[in-house]
Amino acid sequence: MKQQELAGPLAGSAEASPAREAEFGPARALRRSAPVRAAVAFVRQASTIAWAETRKLRRDSTEIFTRAVQPVLWLGIFGVIMGRARAIPTGSLGYLDFLVPGILAQSVLFVAIFYGISLIWERDLGILHKYLASPAYRGALVAGKAASAGIRAVIQAVIVSAVAVLMGAHLRLSPGPLLAALLFIVLGAAVFSTFSLIIACLVKTRERFMGIGQLLTMPLFFASNAIYPLSLMPRGLQLFSRANPLTYQVDALRALMIQGGESVMGYGVDLAVMVGTLIVLVAVAARLYPTAVN
Amino acid sequence: MTKSEYDNAAGGPPGAVAIETAGLTRRFGLLTAVDGLTLRIPRGAIFGLLGPNGAGKSTTLKMLTTLLPPSAGTAQVAGLDLSREPREVRRRIGYVPQLLSAEGALTAYENLMVFARLYDVPRRERKERIQKALELIGLQDSADVVVKRFSGGMIRRLEIAQAVLHRPAVLFLDEPTVGLDPVARRMVWEHVRELRARFGTTVLLTTHSMEEADELCDAVAILHQGRIAALGTPAELKAQVGPTATLDDAFVHFTGNSLDTGGGYREAARTRRTARRLG
Numbered sequence: 001m002k003q004q005e006l007a008g009p010l011a012g013s014a015e016a017s018p019a020r021e022a023e024f025g026p027a028r029a030l031r032r033s034a035p036v037r038a039a040v041a042f043v044r045q046a047s048t049i050a051w052a053e054t055r056k057l058r059r060d061s062t063e064i065f066t067r068a069v070q071p072v073l074w075l076g077i078f079g080v081i082m083g084r085a086r087a088i089p090t091g092s093l094g095y096l097d098f099l100v101p102g103i104l105a106q107s108v109l110f111v112a113i114f115y116g117i118s119l120i121w122e123r124d125l126g127i128l129h130k131y132l133a134s135p136a137y138r139g140a141l142v143a144g145k146a147a148s149a150g151i152r153a154v155i156q157a158v159i160v161s162a163v164a165v166l167m168g169a170h171l172r173l174s175p176g177p178l179l180a181a182l183l184f185i186v187l188g189a190a191v192f193s194t195f196s197l198i199i200a201c202l203v204k205t206r207e208r209f210m211g212i213g214q215l216l217t218m219p220l221f222f223a224s225n226a227i228y229p230l231s232l233m234p235r236g237l238q239l240f241s242r243a244n245p246l247t248y249q250v251d252a253l254r255a256l257m258i259q260g261g262e263s264v265m266g267y268g269v270d271l272a273v274m275v276g277t278l279i280v281l282v283a284v285a286a287r288l289y290p291t292a293v294n
Numbered sequence: 295m296t297k298s299e300y301d302n303a304a305g306g307p308p309g310a311v312a313i314e315t316a317g318l319t320r321r322f323g324l325l326t327a328v329d330g331l332t333l334r335i336p337r338g339a340i341f342g343l344l345g346p347n348g349a350g351k352s353t354t355l356k357m358l359t360t361l362l363p364p365s366a367g368t369a370q371v372a373g374l375d376l377s378r379e380p381r382e383v384r385r386r387i388g389y390v391p392q393l394l395s396a397e398g399a400l401t402a403y404e405n406l407m408v409f410a411r412l413y414d415v416p417r418r419e420r421k422e423r424i425q426k427a428l429e430l431i432g433l434q435d436s437a438d439v440v441v442k443r444f445s446g447g448m449i450r451r452l453e454i455a456q457a458v459l460h461r462p463a464v465l466f467l468d469e470p471t472v473g474l475d476p477v478a479r480r481m482v483w484e485h486v487r488e489l490r491a492r493f494g495t496t497v498l499l500t501t502h503s504m505e506e507a508d509e510l511c512d513a514v515a516i517l518h519q520g521r522i523a524a525l526g527t528p529a530e531l532k533a534q535v536g537p538t539a540t541l542d543d544a545f546v547h548f549t550g551n552s553l554d555t556g557g558g559y560r561e562a563a564r565t566r567r568t569a570r571r572l573g
Contacts, residue, residue, distance in 0.1 A: 056400065
């Protein structure tokens, strides 16, 4: 076989030529420093994954509505009954007001914690192999998934909030706090969906993954301030709850969303815990991601 | 192994090597899936890896595409060391997995855009490259159709287009025509030849189809139990077995294996699942 004249523009690294650079643009890219270029590529890759995931969601949106049923039951039945019983001391807040941020965070958690199953699907389909054979940063692949889980959670939050308002909860509807609340909702979804991806990388089968997901949801939910204040808990459970990111998410949401709500931990602590946890989890998931195909 | 005619025939100038492995080995516990593979594939070749199920084809492909680290040995792909510069290798290769890998919920255009962005194709070139890729595989009229509605052959062609948007030096195809009807198969072969002719892309594919190997490949290696049992052009391998031998005969001769023994439950289930999905 004759060696082709065209011989593949990328066929050899030694063939850098002006024509080749004009076509593929490394000369232009070199003007930026390496870390900046890497950061730009990371963000572009992560947003690409988030974009693709969100497009997929748009074409199958029924799921978002079926997910709204459970929070409605919690607010409508549990919230109303516990509110009448006045069994849980919630300070100046009515119980329904106290409960709304907790149920909102819970509904986001319950969806996010099963997010990793999509990774197992993608592995079985072969999609994951292709992503891993691309030069995209592993961290960007993970962060993109986390971001799409966050976008999904925003839609959920809007639905749950609307239900809460209809039920007479006193939400604070000014733009600043609302945006801040959305940030915490996105962070919560990102944290728990990344946690879920880690589990998926470790267990590898759908059945085991579902088992572990179910095992995790209840402790994460009950060992938090979602439906009662931490002060009601025995000491050991309090410690556990303080190690639970959900507690910090609910703490911030309660102060941001509810009229008269206050943060027990402080917004700064809430934000630091959520962001710090997310960074650690994304780093761990990025390390484990390639093992998912083996 | 005797020096093959193939070494000279397909080689081009010396040093124009797309893939070179030395003692490439992968062990899983006690099992050695790939055992000291030493291979040299010249640039611009279409090279087939043949072998019964479990011979080490997929493991080899996974190592060469950086999905699986080797247990021992070295490999260079597109002039770069696999273990030392995996990210740079990934920039220079394209990969079409055996299983269905296009996103069914996205359109053909969206599928291509995702990979154009992941492979750092410059923004101002993305649309044009996607357009050209769609023309190359004859899907320009289906660009905005959701992939779920595609036939198996269309999906395969789209996957090939996805894998070459960044103009890779080496393209890896894992059983590219499994489950496709004869017409769709021929179309895939045409596209592979077209890629080589236009861009000089080197293609490494695995296959179970002796017809595919005979028609499409310049050279093949027959793997058996993780080692190379035979290497050469299809014509050479046939000649080694007998004057009227087919490639099927050569395969049986070199592996001591007939083609249809199957690979156990898991392999069979997976192949059939793939066939159904692509069909």
